[in-house]
Amino acid sequence: MKSGQPAITVENLRKYYGKTKAVDGVSFEVGDGEIFGMLGPNGAGKSTTIEMIEGLRVADAGLVTVLGYQQPKDANAIKERIGIQLQTTALYPRLTVVEILDLFRSFYKTRKLLSTDELVRLVDLDEKRDTRSKQLSGGQKQRLSVALALINDPDLVFLDEPTTGMDPQARRQLWDVVQELRKRGKTILLTTHYMEEAEQLCDRVAIVDHGKIIEIGSPAELVRRYFTDIAIEFQDRSADADTFRQLAGVSTASAEDGRVTLYSSDVPRTMAALLERESTGDGKLRDLSVHSATLEDVFLKLTGRALRD
């Protein structure tokens, strides 16, 4: 691969299952060294897309270039050079961590393979080296699965929903592994349906729904693009939404069960007006919070759906 060339180029990728348009004309690029996330609900077409790029599924139409090679024609050359972590983590249940790593190492012809020691340290499984895989916890299995994706020391790593079903602590541990890979200059394509994960890890995200990409950009950029206003939230039962909408700087307001949410284009003026109301005894500001919109808000706005599983 020439430097400066994108690690992945996808043009108009398509995969239909009968009438279901699993992937319906997807195009994007992933730059060298970039961490790129595909964000979307279950069934949005993220996994199908990533698997066509990996060469595990054949596309109905479209062009996929990976590290300068063409899918599906160069599938074998690509498999030597990329690392794949699959959504499912089942492995030989009665083999130990070290045995599984050694087995998978024998599948690659490449000379520059990572040693087992290096791999178990990288994914923090040093203490579980001789544990059979069926005795590992969900998070440990997932990290072993990531280790398998790193055996051939690939420049490009695919992580398909790497933290699905994990508790928060296990999720953080896996994020640490991804940050370590970033330090090593790896290009990563990951799918997730966790907003927080995309915001924490990704340089850029593509928001996917119904087989199409509806937006691409860095998390901060996307939030700025859709939300110039800042949210102000507090508890107050003294007035309805219409009253709050009259306040200076407020663009929209909602009040439900005493919880008031205002979006303001001018926070200092809105705050001044709220404090004025309080001092005249018209209202009380309890549990006040002021925050900018998140990717979650962007997703809600774009798809009309919340992204919680």
Add this chain to the structure above:
Amino acid sequence: MSTVITLFRASVKEFVRDRGALFWTFAFPLVFIVLFGVIFAGGGSANYTVGIVNQDGGDVSQQIVGAFNGIKSFKIKSGGFDDELSQLKKGNLDMLIVLPAGLSQAVHADQTTTTVQMYYDPSKGQADAQIKLGIVQQVLDGFNKHYVTQLTPLALQPNSVASTNLTFEDFLVPGILAMALMQLGLFGTTMPLVSLRQDQVLRRLGATPLPRWTLLASQILLRLTLALLQTVLILGLATGAFHVHIIGNYLALLGIVVLGSLAFIGLGYLLASVSKSVESANGLVSAVNFPMMFLSGIFFPIAVLPAFLSPVVRALPLTYLGDAARQVMVGSTPEFPILVDIAVLAGWLVVCSLLSLRLFKWE
């Protein structure tokens, strides 16, 4: 090639650490032999039907015949040599004693040693042969003491003749071996393969540069190794504990074991190809296993089955593997010529392999 070995070693470890698989592969067939052996053994009672061919007709030979008649456990049948020998071969006689012409005269003359020929079936086992030999030798020794001389007037020459009348164990053991090879092909191939696919291990392997033939080769190598280990264990138990006399050629047996295993591994792959889940595979394998166990002449000769089942019996590959194993191991009367057995098994192997190649799904 080294990847095949690495994969093979990994699957051996997986197998050895799976107690269930170990039991079904190795202990189960042995349990069958012991169970059936103990239930049906004891047919070899201490009563012997003995044929005597008296070619002499002198006084000494008459006395010898009389002495044999006096032995309680001997039932004597006299006749000509050819008739009696064919009776022995058919299994109607337990042994045949031939008193040669000129025996009486020679004993009286006290010049030469006369040899009494004894024929018996070695497949009844070494212990059985020793008992018969011992009794006959005792009778002759009695005469030798009576006609005390420098020379030993009568010597015994034992001859072994294979008969077609096999003991129950002779019949059973090759059948159990065939059954074990079949079950290795069905339960031991279909089930692990379907669960590898259901757990998406096959898919994970597909995400590496590993060529599929490598995986296939290591899987088949593992099954063949297990088949040979089963054969050795079954033969060991049969000859050691049940005195089954293996008279066949071990190389021919090896050939039959390998061919039979491959045919059933092929069938196993075919069943795995058409099974969607572990549960459906389990049902399918049991549905194939059950009729084979009881309609292929594994536990009893196919001749006892009703005639209307004959087309089914002839369609089952296990019928041919059982027959081939019996012919090669204990020299039983063929149900089919051995070449037919081989051709049918090879046919199943080829057809199952081709269908599997077409139908097998990796995910």
